[in-house]
Amino acid sequence: MRKTCIALALAAMLPAAHAAFPDRPITLIVPFPAGGPTDIVGRLAAAKAGEILGQQIVVENRTGASGTIGMTATARAKPDGYTVGLATVSTHGTAPHLFPNLAYDPVKDFTPISNLVTSPNILSVYPQFPAKTLADFVAHVRANPNKDGYANAGAGGVNDLGMIWFLQLIGGKMNSISYRGSAPALTDTVGGVVPVIFDNFPSSLPYLKSNHLRALAITGTQRNPRLPDVPTFAEQGYKDYDVTAWYGVVGPADLPADVRDKLAQAFAQAVRDPATAAKMEETGAFPLGNTPAEFGQQIRTESERWKSVIEKAQVKLQ
Ligand code: GLU
Numbered sequence: 001m002r003k004t005c006i007a008l009a010l011a012a013m014l015p016a017a018h019a020a021f022p023d024r025p026i027t028l029i030v031p032f033p034a035g036g037p038t039d040i041v042g043r044l045a046a047a048k049a050g051e052i053l054g055q056q057i058v059v060e061n062r063t064g065a066s067g068t069i070g071m072t073a074t075a076r077a078k079p080d081g082y083t084v085g086l087a088t089v090s091t092h093g094t095a096p097h098l099f100p101n102l103a104y105d106p107v108k109d110f111t112p113i114s115n116l117v118t119s120p121n122i123l124s125v126y127p128q129f130p131a132k133t134l135a136d137f138v139a140h141v142r143a144n145p146n147k148d149g150y151a152n153a154g155a156g157g158v159n160d161l162g163m164i165w166f167l168q169l170i171g172g173k174m175n176s177i178s179y180r181g182s183a184p185a186l187t188d189t190v191g192g193v194v195p196v197i198f199d200n201f202p203s204s205l206p207y208l209k210s211n212h213l214r215a216l217a218i219t220g221t222q223r224n225p226r227l228p229d230v231p232t233f234a235e236q237g238y239k240d241y242d243v244t245a246w247y248g249v250v251g252p253a254d255l256p257a258d259v260r261d262k263l264a265q266a267f268a269q270a271v272r273d274p275a276t277a278a279k280m281e282e283t284g285a286f287p288l289g290n291t292p293a294e295f296g297q298q299i300r301t302e303s304e305r306w307k308s309v310i311e312k313a314q315v316k317l318q
Helices: 002-018 037-053 065-076 089-097 134-143 158-170 182-190 201-209 257-272 274-282 292-313
Strands: 026-030 057-061 083-088 110-119 121-125 149-152 175-178 196-200 214-218 245-252
Touching: 026 037, 026 065, 037 057, 037 083, 037 110, 037 201, 037 245, 037 257, 037 274, 065 083, 065 089, 065 245, 083 089, 083 110, 089 158, 089 245, 089 292, 110 257, 110 292, 121 134, 121 158, 121 201, 134 158, 134 214, 149 158, 149 182, 158 175, 158 196, 158 292, 175 182, 182 196, 182 201, 196 201, 201 214, 245 257, 245 292, 257 274, 257 292
Parallel strands: 026 057, 026 083, 149 175, 149 196
Antiparallel strands: 083 245, 110 245, 121 196, 121 214
């Protein structure tokens, strides 16, 4: 009886114990390099959410293995809300089905906080590449198996897998050239080292605008207002082919509910803040800022979706 009373009294004190959260800076682990889409979204959201919380949110880039290194660090952090990470479709949707030795379970080892932003993906080529349209590209790839490479932000990540899936659809073969993230992949494509890139839209957009890359097709049901001349895959005949990227804040498993909710509210408010939302939209991404329950459901749905794509296409990492 006495024990129960003490336990109850302690439980009643818990929310009060976190009431001061956050009373020091928070670290946001971004699992891809600076200049890539995860980093762009992470830094914009962290600046505003930090302002809302009254504490700085420091971005730490921990890159490698398609974002899974940074996510392993996030899963292993102390569940106190002072270390969170920016999960992506690669770290939580695709990689778990392709990396046999992955150190985390995308559902059990994390506390979903808020999915901040979604983004289409775009297939682009180096300006000197012979294909001017998606139809040209398909014909070129079919006629030249394994001749060209495509740059992507990590083996087994969404940009690698999105391309593998498309190549399956058209019966083509290309070499996958993987980098630590979009930023280094783009450097090599713009430099003509690897002529093709399948990338999340925000990182490719500046190169497309300056004509250092030529876009052939964008994913999604609608064209993107930032580049309205670029046709979707769907309108060019690939109706069932859709690949969406997203970036959402997660903490380690067992984050206290009050801390989780405080972070979720701050991040959601941040991406909906008109000035921050406008900056996100300028990159071609779509601000979201959903609840922990909604994001948790999305992670499960995305993981199932990619599992079935991977099984159907029989994708294996070399
Ligand atoms: N393509 C990666 C993803 O969506 C992000 C790459 C990057 O931020 O450099 O998971």
